[in-house]
Amino acid sequence: xxxxxxxxxxxxxxxxxxxxxxxxxxxxxxxxxxxxxxxxxxxxxxxxxxxxxxxxxxxxxxxxxxxxxxxxxxxxxxxxxxxxxxxxxxxxxxxxxxxxxxxxxxx
Amino acid sequence: xxxxxxxxxxxxxxxxxxxxxxxxxxxxxxxxxxxxxxxxxxxxxxxxxxxxxxxxxxxxxxxxxxxxxxxxxxxxxxxxxxxxxxxxxxxxxxxxxxxxxxxxxxxxxxxxxxxxxxxxxxxxxxxxxxxxxxxxxxxxxxxxxxxxxxxxxxxxxxxxxxxxxxxxxxxxxxxxxxxxxxxxxxxxxxxxxxxxxxxxxxxxxxxxxxxxxxxxxxxxxxxxxxxxxxxxxxxxxxxxxxxxxxxxxxxxxxxxxxxxxxxxxxxxxxxxxxxxxxxxxxxxxxxxxxxxxxxxxxxxxxxxxxxxxxxxxxxxxxxxxxxxxxxxxxxxxxxxxxxxxxxxxxxxxxxxxxxxxxxxxxxxxxxxxxxxxxxxxxxxxxxxxxxxxxxxxxxxxxxxxxxxxxxxxxxxxxxxxxxxxxxxxxxxxxxxxxxxxxxxxxxxxxxxxxxxxxxxxxxxxxxxxxxxxxxxxxxxxxxxxxxxxxxxxxxxxxxxxxxxxxxxxxxxxxxxxxxxxxxxxxxxxxxxxxxxxxxxxxxxxxxxxxxxxxxxxxxxxxxxxxxxxxxxxxxxxxxxxxxxxxxxxxxxxxxxxxxxxxxxxxxxxxxxxxxxxxxxxxxxxxxxxxxxxxxxxxxxxxxxxxxxxxxxxxxxxxxxxxxxxxxxxxxxxxxxxxxxxxxxxxxxxxxxxxxxxxxxxxxxxxxxxxxxxxxxxx
Numbered sequence: 001x002x003x004x005x006x007x008x009x010x011x012x013x014x015x016x017x018x019x020x021x022x023x024x025x026x027x028x029x030x031x032x033x034x035x036x037x038x039x040x041x042x043x044x045x046x047x048x049x050x051x052x053x054x055x056x057x058x059x060x061x062x063x064x065x066x067x068x069x070x071x072x073x074x075x076x077x078x079x080x081x082x083x084x085x086x087x088x089x090x091x092x093x094x095x096x097x098x099x100x101x102x103x104x105x106x107x
Numbered sequence: 108x109x110x111x112x113x114x115x116x117x118x119x120x121x122x123x124x125x126x127x128x129x130x131x132x133x134x135x136x137x138x139x140x141x142x143x144x145x146x147x148x149x150x151x152x153x154x155x156x157x158x159x160x161x162x163x164x165x166x167x168x169x170x171x172x173x174x175x176x177x178x179x180x181x182x183x184x185x186x187x188x189x190x191x192x193x194x195x196x197x198x199x200x201x202x203x204x205x206x207x208x209x210x211x212x213x214x215x216x217x218x219x220x221x222x223x224x225x226x227x228x229x230x231x232x233x234x235x236x237x238x239x240x241x242x243x244x245x246x247x248x249x250x251x252x253x254x255x256x257x258x259x260x261x262x263x264x265x266x267x268x269x270x271x272x273x274x275x276x277x278x279x280x281x282x283x284x285x286x287x288x289x290x291x292x293x294x295x296x297x298x299x300x301x302x303x304x305x306x307x308x309x310x311x312x313x314x315x316x317x318x319x320x321x322x323x324x325x326x327x328x329x330x331x332x333x334x335x336x337x338x339x340x341x342x343x344x345x346x347x348x349x350x351x352x353x354x355x356x357x358x359x360x361x362x363x364x365x366x367x368x369x370x371x372x373x374x375x376x377x378x379x380x381x382x383x384x385x386x387x388x389x390x391x392x393x394x395x396x397x398x399x400x401x402x403x404x405x406x407x408x409x410x411x412x413x414x415x416x417x418x419x420x421x422x423x424x425x426x427x428x429x430x431x432x433x434x435x436x437x438x439x440x441x442x443x444x445x446x447x448x449x450x451x452x453x454x455x456x457x458x459x460x461x462x463x464x465x466x467x468x469x470x471x472x473x474x475x476x477x478x479x480x481x482x483x484x485x486x487x488x489x490x491x492x493x494x495x496x497x498x499x500x501x502x503x504x505x506x507x508x509x510x511x512x513x514x515x516x517x518x519x520x521x522x523x524x525x526x527x528x529x530x531x532x533x534x535x536x537x538x539x540x541x542x543x544x545x546x547x548x549x550x551x552x553x554x555x556x557x558x559x560x561x562x563x564x565x566x567x568x569x570x571x572x573x574x575x576x577x578x579x580x581x582x583x584x585x586x587x588x589x590x591x592x593x594x595x596x597x598x599x600x601x602x603x604x605x606x607x608x609x610x611x612x613x614x615x616x617x618x619x620x621x622x623x624x625x626x627x628x629x630x631x632x633x634x635x636x637x638x639x640x641x642x643x644x645x646x647x648x649x650x651x652x653x654x655x656x657x658x659x660x661x662x663x664x665x666x667x668x669x670x671x672x673x674x675x676x677x678x679x680x681x682x683x684x685x686x687x688x689x690x691x692x693x694x695x696x697x698x699x700x701x702x703x704x705x706x707x708x709x710x711x712x713x714x715x716x717x718x719x720x721x722x723x724x725x726x727x728x729x730x731x732x733x734x735x736x737x738x739x740x741x742x743x744x745x746x747x748x749x750x751x752x753x754x755x756x757x758x759x760x761x762x763x764x765x766x767x768x769x770x771x772x773x774x775x776x777x778x779x780x781x782x783x784x785x786x787x788x789x790x791x792x793x794x795x796x797x798x799x800x801x802x803x804x805x806x807x808x809x810x811x812x813x814x815x816x817x818x819x820x821x
Contacts, residue, residue, distance in 0.1 A: 042439040045651070048566065051435060052649045055567045059649075078441040082561055084463070089564035092468040096568055099472060100575050 011063040017079045024075040026082065028065055030057050039075045058094050060104050108144035109303040112236055113190060113267060113287025116158060119151040119214040126292035131158055135165035137293060141300040145310060147192045149175040152214040156202035163195060173313055174198040176205055179218045180250060187246030190236035191224060194313035197231050204228060221253040229258055234317065239266035262321045307758045308780060309333060327780045334760060343375035344368055351787060352776055355760040357738045361747040362754045362803060363765035367772060369747040372763065373713050376745050380711055387711040390704045392719040397696035401595065401607050403680045405624060410611060412673060417586050419671035423576040427644065430657050433569040435562035443555045464538040464559040470531035477524035484517040574648035577641050583672040584613035584638055595682065596699030597729060603684050605691060605699055610679045613672060614638050623677035633665040634675045694720045705733040711743045718750035726752045751804035764799055
């Protein structure tokens with residue numbers, strides 16, 4: 001039995017800060033899927049929805065999120081810090097999942 | 108033990124089959140592989156003393172071999188065969204007398220008369236066994252009359268018939284009858300010997316056998332006394348009259364017409380032993396209680412899931428029911444932090460508050476690994492040091508080397524355990540300090556502290572644990588439990604064995620079999636809802652509506668009674684033959700209940716009319732052998748019966764006869780061996796056991812027909 005992506009170098013998933021109308025978001029893209037974390041508004045349910053999807057990605061593979069084109073504006077600074085901390089937690093969750101045998105197994 | 112009074116070892120006459128010829132060594136080998144304990148060698152018109160001695164020496168003390176001869180007798184023109192058998196102590200004299208009688212002719216030519224036989228052999232106190240009726244060539248009635256009139260031992264004249272049924276019929280008509288193998292082919296003797304007559308009483312010698320045949324009271328009592336027996340003083344009846352009976356560690360029968368108090372005697376026997384602290388209950392046929400006795404409704408049914416390696420999932424169910432959402436860190440906190448980051452100069456000076464916290468999970472897991480490893484290694488070292496089996500299979504040097512290696516491993520693991528513990532706690536303390544400073548800076552400067560984590564970890568782990576719990580519960584309920592089968596009894600050779608099958612299934616959300624019953628109090632509908640909801644929870648573990656499904660789980664009726672997966676068990680318990688559902692009839696229920704009673708290991712069996720609802724064939728083929736087997740094992744068996752198959756064919760050591768006449772109720776005690784039933788209150792009031800049995804018991808004639816199989820008749 002072999003864990004998915006075991007032995008492979010860690011994959012990188014791209015993230016960016018996007019502005020739609022007056023609202024800012026962190027958009028994280030994983031191949032065909034993407035999640036958005038709202039920065040301008042406190043919307044915990046939206047964050048939770050994004051996290052739910054993120055759990056499935058963590059279950060599927062080992063990866064880290066990389067934020068591209070970091071600006072100096074407030075939301076870029078927020079996003080930068082947020083992603084740093086999120087990456088740390090993603091690795092933690094992946095470790096726990098491996099311990100519990102909950103990660104997806106490669107064929 | 109079986110008896111065979113008619114065998115051949117030589118082809119003496121031209122008509123004898125060559126397969127009758129057998130060497131002493133082969134004879135001994137075959138005999139010792141059978142249950143035959145007494146055998147007489149009765150060749151045609153010949154007695155071979157040398158061969159007899161060789162056989163006697165070869166058999167040793169295990170089997171008694173008696174010398175004999177089968178003579179051609181001609182009386183008033185009628186030819187028949189008569190066996191003359193004597194004590195082995197007189198074999199040499201017998202040989203001389205045979206030689207004298209047969210000296211002038213060949214076995215084919217030789218004939219003799221009754222008077223000549225008596226004159227030659229009566230002084231040896233022999234046993235005469237005459238071919239009778241259909242046993243050809245039979246000795247005529249005239250010749251038999253001459254024999255019984257001329258011999259000094261008329262009670263030793265036995266009629267040999269061709270089989271057990273015939274012997275029994277003649278016995279019931281007052282003739283001493285027996286049958287022997289008259290062996291034609293020694294290669295089939297072993298299998299055919301199972302049909303030979305049984306010896307119910309122990310027979311020590313030829314003389315002892317003759318005394319039993321003569322129904323000598325002292326001899327019978329001596330034989331009975333060798334059996335373990337005891338005297339019981341019972342008060343079975345309302346008049347408080349005492350009944351003294353002698354019973355044996357064997358079969359004891361109470362018989363007599365209906366309504367004469369037989370059941371009262373059995374109950375008094377049960378009470379007697381119960382008061383002594385010996386388990387004794389009266390078995391009564393109750394075919395309508397079969398379902399109750401075998402608990403087909405499963406009232407007392409229980410199952411240990413651990414036996415099948417199935418987890419009860421108590422913690423998992425409790426956690427799942429108590430699961431709640433974990434909040435995430437508000438993104439607004441990050442925005443506020445960066446917005447106000449430069450506003451307060453004092454806050455800027457305290458650098459520690461800006462250090463990022465570190466995740467503790469990895470070092471904590473590493474510490475746990477080394478901790479578990481150390482514990483197991485320590486247990487292994489202790490096992491090597493203390494286990495005597497290890498010390499027996501290993502030499503000192505090997506053991507020292509192994510202990511040395513294991514101790515070194517333990518040392519390294521403990522060292523790593525300490526290192527990982529330090530690393531974990533170092534991070535833990537740093538995180539704690541950072542958090543404290545942030546809180547204090549935030550409080551004292553009014554400047555918001557930088558959040559330490561988005562809360563993904565706790566949020567995700569909460570849902571991961573919910574998924575893990577649901578998975579574990581479903582893993583249990585999706586397990587198949589092997590069908591349990593308990594033998595109930597035999598329904599005879601045609602139908603086969605009746606079994607009690609118990610099928611267990613977990614309600615996994617998709618079971619629809621209406622024949623399945625709930626094992627515990629939780630309703631079947633609730634069980635199904637519960638399993639379905641757990642599946643939904645697993646399916647939605649990483650979806651926004653997860654906690655709606657958790658709430659639905661908690662609203663399932665009876666949810667408070669579902670503490671483990673055990674409460675989700677369903678069962679089906681039924682009788683079956685070859686795995687197929689079978690509903691035993693009332694008679695079949697009686698059959699298997701009686702079998703169950705007799706197959707239960709105990710010292711005392713008390714059976715009240717066990718024949719109720721049972722057919723003769725079943726009583727003969729299954730119950731009587733079981734009763735005999737219990738008796739052979741030295742158990743006390745008490746049976747009240749109207750059935751001759753039981754009262755006669757088991758040939759009980761003690762028969763208690765209850766009857767009602769003009770003087771009121773009477774009790775007679777006796778046995779088949781003496782053929783007497785004696786009223787203990789009037790010693791001269793004696794009944795004929797056989798006549799009373801035939802008159803009182805149902806199927807008496809037939810049963811006596813079968814009794815020819817057993818010695819102790821007339």
